Structure formats: C-alpha cells, structure tokens
Amino acid sequence: MNTQSRIPKLNAANFDGALVWFSEMQMRELSFHPDDDPAEIVRISNWGKMFSDTEVSELRFVMNELFNSLGDGVYEAAYPIVMKAFGQYLDA
Numbered sequence: 001m002n003t004q005s006r007i008p009k010l011n012a013a014n015f016d017g018a019l020v021w022f023s024e025m026q027m028r029e030l031s032f033h034p035d036d037d038p039a040e041i042v043r044i045s046n047w048g049k050m051f052s053d054t055e056v057s058e059l060r061f062v063m064n065e066l067f068n069s070l071g072d073g074v075y076e077a078a079y080p081i082v083m084k085a086f087g088q089y090l091d092a
Contacts, residue, residue, distance in 0.1 A: 006030060007051075007058045013069040018077035021062065026081050033082075034063060034074050 008024035011017050025031050030050070032041050038059040041050040051059060066074045083089070 005052075005055055005058055007055050007062070010062045010065060013065045015070060015073055015077055018066050018070060018074060019081070021066075022078045022081040026085055031082065031085060032059075034066075034078055 006028055007030070008021060008028070010021050022031070032038060032050075038051045039049070039053075039056045042048060043050050063074075066077075070077065
C-alpha cells in the first residue's frame with residue numbers, strides 16, 4: 001500500500017505560492033478546478049477516485065488556505081496553468 005502523498009506542499013499562501021502549487025499539481029497530472037471537491041474527482045480512464053482519502057484531506061486544507069488568503073485570486077493563479085494544459089498560452 002502506497003502511503004506517500006502525491007500532493008505537493010504549499011510553500012506560501014500567496015499568489016506566487018499558489019501559482020507554483022498549481023503548476024506542480026499540473027506536472028504531476030493531478031490538476032482539478034478549485035471549486036471541485038477532490039473527493040468527487042474520478043479518472044476517466046477507469047472511473048476510479050483520483051485522490052486517496054489522505055490526499056483529499058490535504059487538498060481541502062491547501063484549498064482552504066489559498067481561498068482564505070487570496071479569495072477569488074485563487075482562480076487567477078490557477079488560470080494560466082489550466083490554459084497551458086489545454087495548449088493555450090497567454091501573452092506575457
């Protein structure tokens with residue numbers, strides 16, 4: 001049984017920290033929309049849960065920290081990462 005979490009640590013609950021965290025999540029192919037409950041996310045390939053119960057707790061904690069610090073700025077931090085994942089690059 002793998003007990004090691006795949007969730008990166010949030011180094012800072014600010015915009016730059018959120019940007020790095022979302023980027024690390026994307027690199028690990030663990031991206032999700034900030035409004036989604038991680039317990040409800042499934043992998044399309046096998047319809048199994050994407051995150052373990054431990055990871056769900058970690059993700060809820062991180063998202064709570066980010067929303068408490070940034071409010072709607074969480075979406076601004078996630079947006080360029082999600083757009084890049086879809087092949088849409090933003091102008092600098």
